[in-house]
Structure formats: structure tokens, C-alpha cells
Amino acid sequence: MTAFAIETNGLSKTFRSFWSGREVRAVDGISLQVEKGTTYGLLGPNGAGKTTTVKMLLSAVHPTAGSAHIFGQNAAIPEARRDIGYLPENHRFPTYLTGYAMLDFYGALSGMDSPSRRRRIPELLALVGLDDWGDIRLGKYSKGMLQRVGLAQALMHEPKLLILDEPSDGVDPVGRRQIREILQSLEQRGVTIFVNSHLLAEVEAFCRDVAILHRGKIVLQGKVRDLTAGRGYRLTVPAGLPEKLREEIVLRASSFSPRETFLDIQFLERAAANSAIDLLRANHIEIESLLPTTSTLEDVFIRSVNAQ
Amino acid sequence: MPNRTLTVTQAIVVDTFREAFARKIFWGLFALSTLMIAFFLFIMKIDIMQGATATISLFGNRADANVDADMMVRKVQAGVAAFLYTWGMFLAVFASAGLIPSVLEPGRIELLLSKPVSRAHLLLGRYLGNVLVVGGNIAYLVCGIWLILGIKTGIWTPAFLIAIVTTMFLFAVLLSVVVLIGVLLESTALAVMVPTGLMLISPVLAQVEMMDRLLSSEWSRALWRTLYHCLPKVYDIGRLTMDIVLGTKIQTLTPIATTAAVGAAILALSIHIFRRRDF
Numbered sequence: 345m346t347a348f349a350i351e352t353n354g355l356s357k358t359f360r361s362f363w364s365g366r367e368v369r370a371v372d373g374i375s376l377q378v379e380k381g382t383t384y385g386l387l388g389p390n391g392a393g394k395t396t397t398v399k400m401l402l403s404a405v406h407p408t409a410g411s412a413h414i415f416g417q418n419a420a421i422p423e424a425r426r427d428i429g430y431l432p433e434n435h436r437f438p439t440y441l442t443g444y445a446m447l448d449f450y451g452a453l454s455g456m457d458s459p460s461r462r463r464r465i466p467e468l469l470a471l472v473g474l475d476d477w478g479d480i481r482l483g484k485y486s487k488g489m490l491q492r493v494g495l496a497q498a499l500m501h502e503p504k505l506l507i508l509d510e511p512s513d514g515v516d517p518v519g520r521r522q523i524r525e526i527l528q529s530l531e532q533r534g535v536t537i538f539v540n541s542h543l544l545a546e547v548e549a550f551c552r553d554v555a556i557l558h559r560g561k562i563v564l565q566g567k568v569r570d571l572t573a574g575r576g577y578r579l580t581v582p583a584g585l586p587e588k589l590r591e592e593i594v595l596r597a598s599s600f601s602p603r604e605t606f607l608d609i610q611f612l613e614r615a616a617a618n619s620a621i622d623l624l625r626a627n628h629i630e631i632e633s634l635l636p637t638t639s640t641l642e643d644v645f646i647r648s649v650n651a652q
Numbered sequence: 653m654p655n656r657t658l659t660v661t662q663a664i665v666v667d668t669f670r671e672a673f674a675r676k677i678f679w680g681l682f683a684l685s686t687l688m689i690a691f692f693l694f695i696m697k698i699d700i701m702q703g704a705t706a707t708i709s710l711f712g713n714r715a716d717a718n719v720d721a722d723m724m725v726r727k728v729q730a731g732v733a734a735f736l737y738t739w740g741m742f743l744a745v746f747a748s749a750g751l752i753p754s755v756l757e758p759g760r761i762e763l764l765l766s767k768p769v770s771r772a773h774l775l776l777g778r779y780l781g782n783v784l785v786v787g788g789n790i791a792y793l794v795c796g797i798w799l800i801l802g803i804k805t806g807i808w809t810p811a812f813l814i815a816i817v818t819t820m821f822l823f824a825v826l827l828s829v830v831v832l833i834g835v836l837l838e839s840t841a842l843a844v845m846v847p848t849g850l851m852l853i854s855p856v857l858a859q860v861e862m863m864d865r866l867l868s869s870e871w872s873r874a875l876w877r878t879l880y881h882c883l884p885k886v887y888d889i890g891r892l893t894m895d896i897v898l899g900t901k902i903q904t905l906t907p908i909a910t911t912a913a914v915g916a917a918i919l920a921l922s923i924h925i926f927r928r929r930d931f
Contacts, residue, residue, distance in 0.1 A: 399762060399930075399931070402762065402765060402766040404761070404762045404765040404766065404930070405930040405931065406928070406930055422767075422769055422770045424768075425766060425767060426768040430763065432762045432766075434758065434759045435759045435760075435763060436758070437760070437763075438667070438671065438760070440670055440671055445670070448663075449663055449667055452659050452660060452662070452663035453660055453664075453764070453767040453768075453769055454767055454768065455660070455768060456659075497763075507766075
């Protein structure tokens, strides 16, 4: 019995042009281990290989090397997808279907029998706030409503693993909060949630674990809590400190960054910040501001990507 | 497991019907069939005279000679079968060619592939749905005309109903070509052009004996024979259908067997390509 909902080993995908023979390595030997019951965010700039990775997990794209397993089963086997609920990015649901018919269709494809579908559909439409829209064709839905009915579709067969590609895309703030609340309640019930998103603040607020993908490779992975642990203090003073004083401050600070007519000085320890303030004040330097800081996921993301 | 397979197949078939309804494909074919049935119901008149002879009248104009009533009905039915076989088939291919590429659209196919259903099952389910959409209309048209002619003349020729089977069979074979083009190139235009080309070239290719005499080199005769045997024999099966409807002795059933083999091979190749493709 595996402890992982998703496990990949050296997963790679190279796309080859039929005519020119040119090759593009979209995913380059990534190894992921997503624990059961966790909330996992896959981050990366455009073209990093996130969607290709997700498609390989769903067997929509065949890997050129490596392996992917879902709850211990080879992802290439249809049965491995029984416990997956998936919401694609840029989905194109058949607009000729009503919300009800769409949920019924995808529920049937997930192997649900007719009575279960009839019971589940009204529950889900109510959950995503579309209970009055079940008989309306999807062609009349707004983008946010399509996203919500898409989420309902992913939840139809009560999956143990939810793979969401940009789940908040096109959803207004109220709808976004609603989706987050639904996902949080699923997390409490032990559903593993794998999110592929550009919204770093959202991933930071929701996910326990993240992996940052860049040019097809994982450049960083770990617990959000650990990755954003870079706490400290940022002191802002006028630029143009005397040279000797500047050298004294440099000894105490972790970094310096000029900003317009100011200088931002970062300290890791409170004691170092206090010592620098004493020194600055003794030299009659005005303190512009002092702020406690944390390292955001965005900082971590940009650092990781720029380091490559 | 068999129940689950049935549920999935039923869902895909129903979805194909829904799309055919939404694209007005089903209703378009249904309207054409109804128009043709109405033609036989109101405009074409067959009078049985003295038991075994009949006259036919169209728009009130009566044909000159009295003919054998049974043969008259069979000839009318053979005409319907020929229409179905040519224009009907073209319309069916034209109408349903978009139903395969539509499911391969980005944003739609990924979601279908994320379900615990094999790719072969998805493709065959869609194929079956498509055959049933067209087959339903063929059955409606043939049965409607058969009933009207039977009621008007009192002559019931069950052989005409064979046209449902042969026409559906041929459509199923041509649809396998549509599927192949769909999974290979995702082009609706080519999915219409290639089967239409096969229908047009078939009567020419069927002239094997004449071409054996006309072609000078052995390799060109061999190429002709190969093409004839490897492509669906649309013309031969059409002739076979006419023979059955007219009550003429059937020479051979080989065209059906070889065409079925070609259709099955094309469908198997489509499934193979669909299974290997990235979406």
C-alpha cells in the first residue's frame, strides 16, 4: 500500500516536430512524491512544463521516459484514473449540454450508475451555487460559472485525488473564496488536492507542499512553511550614508538594496536591526521605516527561477 | 464491470445524439427523409390494374405502358435504394464528418481522457453513436417508403428492407475512413473529401475486367486490382443491393466480405493512432 497519491520517477517528455525533426524537451526527468491527503501546488512560469506534467499524470500525453503512478497504479492504465477528479485549464465543455446533462455525462464516464448520478447532481449544483442553472445550456454560462460547474464535474464521483489546472481562472473574488472553501472542506475529508496555478498568493494560502518547475525541471520543492521561513526586518533609510557608517551597517545586515532616494537594509535578527538603528541614530540618520518581513512564496519563486 | 462498460457506452452514444441534435445534423437528415416519404405519400401514385399490372403516375401524369405490379414496386424501391446509396450516403458523410474532430478539440479531449475509460472505448463509442444517428434516419426513410408502397399497392417486398442493412454497413465503412482522417489530421474538410472521393472512384475501379484489357503493362493492371481490392467496394455493394431489391440472382457476396475487412482494418488503424497520440 503506497503512501503517495502521485509518484513520478524521472518523468520526461520530448516533443518532436514531424517535419523538421526538431526536439523540445518539455519535461526533463521530474520526480514528485505527493503524499495522500496533502494539498500540493505545482508552480512555474509559462512554458515550464506544468500542463504537460499534469497531462502525463492523466495519460493524455505519453512520457518519453520515466514513470508516473497514481495511488500505486501505473498512470497509463485507465483504472488508475478511477479516483481522479480533473478540472482542465481552458476547458471546452460541450455547450449543447445543460449543466445537469454535463454532470450526468461525465459522471457516467466515471463509472457512476444512474441512481447515484441523480442523487449527486443536485447536491453538487447547490454546492457550487448553480442550483438554479441546472437546466440551462452551458453556452449561456459565464466563465466563472463554467469554472464552478467544471469543479462540480471533477467532484461527481467523489474522487480521492483532485487535479486542478488554474481552478480560480476567470472566477470573481466571491466565487474564488467559495472554491477555496470547497477545497478546504475536501482537504479536511482527506482528499489529496494537486493544484497547478499561477496565483502564488492563493497557492501559498492553500497548499501545504509545493514544487517549482522551470524549463521542465524541478528547481525547488518542499513544504510551503519551510520555504517561506525567511523572516527578518527591513529598515529603510535615506540613500547616501557616509562610507564608514555604511561599512558598519553592512556587517550587521543580510542585504542592501537601493530604491529611488532610499536604501532598504534587510536584517535576519532583531538584535542586528536594533544595533544598526542605534548606530544610525548616533550618526543623526533619519529612520524612514522599520518593517518585520516574511519571505513570500513569490519571493521564493522568483529567486528559484532567476537562479537558473 | 459489464454494467460499467454499458453505462459508459450508453453515455457516449447519447452524447453523440445530443451533439447531432444540437448541430441540427439529425433533424436535417430527418427532414430530408420526411420530405422523401411525403413525396411517395402524396405525389407518386401507383394504380394496380387487373391484379398483376400497374401504372405509375407522377404529378398526375401517367406512364404510358402497363407493367408488372411487383416489378414496378421493386423498381421504385431500387430507385430509392440507389438514391440512398449515392446522395443519401454523401449527405450522411457530410453531416457527420465533424462529429469526430469535435471531440478532439483541446480542452474537451483532455477531460474525456482523464476518465477511467480506454481510448479505444471512447472512439468506438463515438463511432457507434454516429452510425446510429445515421442508421436511425436510414431505417426511418426505408421503412416509411416500404410501408407507403405496401399500403398503396398491397405488395410487400421485404427484400427492400435489406437496403437498411447494406446502406448502414456501407456508411459504417465510410465512417471508419472519417474516423481515421479525424484522429490523424483533425480536419473536417478532409473527412468529407476522402470518403466522397472513394465513392466517386469506386465505379471506375470496379471495371477490373475492362481495365485488364485496356492497360498495357502488368504492373499497372496489378496496381488497379490492388486498389480495387484494398478500397471499399461502394459500387459493387450498391449493385448487390439493387439485385436483392429487384429479386435478381446474386452473383457473389465477396464485395461485402472484403469491404468489411477493409473497414475493420481502417478502424483498427484509427484506434491504434488514437491510442498513441498526445493531446
